Amino acid sequence: MNQDTICALATAGGVGAIGVIRMSGAASVAIADRVFNGVDLNTVASHTVHYGFIVDGNESIDEVMISVFRAPKTFTAEDSVEISFHGSPHIARRILELLTRHGARLAKAGEFTMRAFMNGRIDLAQAESVADLIAAENEASRKVALNQLKGGVSKEIAVLRGDLLNFTSLIELELDFAEEDVEFADRSALTKLIHNLESKIKNLLESFRYGNAVKNGVNVAIIGKPNAGKSTLLNALLKEERAIVSDIAGTTRDTIEEVMHIDGTAFRFIDTAGIRETTDTIEAIGVQKAKEKIEQAQVLLYLFDSLDSTAQEVIDFVKEVYRPDLKVLLLHNKIDISKDKEAFDNKIKTALIPDYSHELIDISAREQIGLDQLRSALTAYVENLKSSGEGAVISNQRHFEALQKSLESVQKVEEAVDRQITTELLAYELRNALENLGEISGTFTNDEVLGNIFSKFCIGK
Numbered sequence: 001m002n003q004d005t006i007c008a009l010a011t012a013g014g015v016g017a018i019g020v021i022r023m024s025g026a027a028s029v030a031i032a033d034r035v036f037n038g039v040d041l042n043t044v045a046s047h048t049v050h051y052g053f054i055v056d057g058n059e060s061i062d063e064v065m066i067s068v069f070r071a072p073k074t075f076t077a078e079d080s081v082e083i084s085f086h087g088s089p090h091i092a093r094r095i096l097e098l099l100t101r102h103g104a105r106l107a108k109a110g111e112f113t114m115r116a117f118m119n120g121r122i123d124l125a126q127a128e129s130v131a132d133l134i135a136a137e138n139e140a141s142r143k144v145a146l147n148q149l150k151g152g153v154s155k156e157i158a159v160l161r162g163d164l165l166n167f168t169s170l171i172e173l174e175l176d177f178a179e180e181d182v183e184f185a186d187r188s189a190l191t192k193l194i195h196n197l198e199s200k201i202k203n204l205l206e207s208f209r210y211g212n213a214v215k216n217g218v219n220v221a222i223i224g225k226p227n228a229g230k231s232t233l234l235n236a237l238l239k240e241e242r243a244i245v246s247d248i249a250g251t252t253r254d255t256i257e258e259v260m261h262i263d264g265t266a267f268r269f270i271d272t273a274g275i276r277e278t279t280d281t282i283e284a285i286g287v288q289k290a291k292e293k294i295e296q297a298q299v300l301l302y303l304f305d306s307l308d309s310t311a312q313e314v315i316d317f318v319k320e321v322y323r324p325d326l327k328v329l330l331l332h333n334k335i336d337i338s339k340d341k342e343a344f345d346n347k348i349k350t351a352l353i354p355d356y357s358h359e360l361i362d363i364s365a366r367e368q369i370g371l372d373q374l375r376s377a378l379t380a381y382v383e384n385l386k387s388s389g390e391g392a393v394i395s396n397q398r399h400f401e402a403l404q405k406s407l408e409s410v411q412k413v414e415e416a417v418d419r420q421i422t423t424e425l426l427a428y429e430l431r432n433a434l435e436n437l438g439e440i441s442g443t444f445t446n447d448e449v450l451g452n453i454f455s456k457f458c459i460g461k
């Protein structure tokens with residue numbers, strides 16, 4: 001299917017000690033040999049490296065090392081060649097131009113990985129994880145991507161689909177023998193399987209909160225009344241004077257976002273305008289923006305102090321913004337000057353902590369008290385997400401959506417069984433569920449169902 005031989009610079013653009021150009025396709029070794037002055041590459045063993053010069057006619061272009069990889073044990077599962085040259089963008093351009101003149105063409109974005117998928121070396125979820133791995137900026141996202149590349153999610157989905165496929169095969173078989181009114185597929189076993197599937201899919205869906213957090217970072221909105229010390233806190237966390245701090249209420253008007261890594265996870269701290277009723281047009285826009293940031297946040301740092309707020313105000317606010325998927329850390333700020341801290345905190349704790357498991361931490365943003373505890377609470381939040389999903393972790397929006405669709409279709413199968421609906425409809429719902437699950441790995445074909453039947457039963461006897 002892929003007749004072309006493709007080539008591209010595999011290393012980053014710009015000057016480097018070494019640059020690597022990669023070529024893949026049936027003609028890659030022959031093309032490399034045509035522009036190489038050294039051993040005859042056509043005759044060398046697979047997975048070997050060779051010294052020589054890239055030549056354009058009589059002109060030497062660079063001194064290089066060429067690695068030859070013969071199919072199928074290569075990244076693309078095709079014959080491949082890698083040319084390591086002295087890392088100059090100019091040399092890269094000359095070599096690429098030379099290769100295209102000798103029969104290769106420039107690869108499109110992601111084309112090497114796409115070939116690995118088309119040639120069946122990796123599935124779709126794994127192909128996607130290659131991109132994630134390259135984009136990984138911290139330990140947690142690297143681990144999640146690597147696990148996916150190794151096939152963690154794919155394996156889990158494959159097991160789920162395998163079970164479902166067996167049942168679908170039996171149901172399809174019933175359709176073939178419709179006149180004889182036989183029931184090959186045990187309905188109660190199907191119900192059991194469906195329940196099992198449901199809980200596994202739910203687990204995977206749940207793991208997306210963690211996967212998404214490590215891949216895209218956690219949005220942490222810093223919210224509170226004017227002068228609560230939000231900007232002071234942002235600066236203290238970042239250890240730099242990022243936002244303007246003053247004792248004038250309404251200092252921050254726009255939102256200020258900064259990313260910080262704590263324990264291998266990216267947290268996007270968003271300082272916002274203090275929330276209050278205001279007649280100032282610009283400040284009002286800022287207040288509106290702050291409210292939007294609450295919607296987009298996974299974690300809320302709600303700042304208050306006992307001089308400027310009552311415990312009841314804090315309680316009312318937190319109840320107002322309640323969302324089951326929003327973690328609220330109540331930060332009692334300015335404890336260096338606060339009065340009646342215990343009584344204030346106790347009132348809040350009694351009202352909120354039992355209900356929503358909010359956490360209350362006493363801090364002083366200005367004196368940098370309690371910040372370690374705050375950082376621990378943030379990493380604990382992520383750790384907690386991790387442990388709530390067992391096994392494989394999904395971090396890809398497409399997988400999340402496919403799983404949601406799968407869950408819906410599996411629930412429809414359940415309904416169909418419960419209501420003892422016709423075998424035709426049941427088969428239809430089952431095929432739907434299979435298709436949605438198959439979307440993740442990109443492997444779904446209807447022939448698969450047929451293939452499975454034939455492999456298990458000798459219908460044609």
Ligand SMILES: Nc1nc2c(ncn2[C@@H]2O[C@H](COP(=O)(O)OP(=O)(O)OP(=O)(O)O)[C@@H](O)[C@H]2O)c(=O)[nH]1
Nearest residue numbers: 227228229230231232246250251252274364365366
């Ligand atoms: N004593 C004391 N003062 C603090 C503390 N944190 C902040 N402040 C002071 O509180 C005032 C307001 O601080 P900001 O950080 O500008 O408050 P803000 O919440 O960003 O205010 P707006 O941007 O107006 O909404 C400043 O004078 C800070 O120095 C603290 O922990 N203790």
Ligand SMILES: [Mg+2]
Nearest residue numbers: 230231251252
């Ligand atoms: Mg501010």
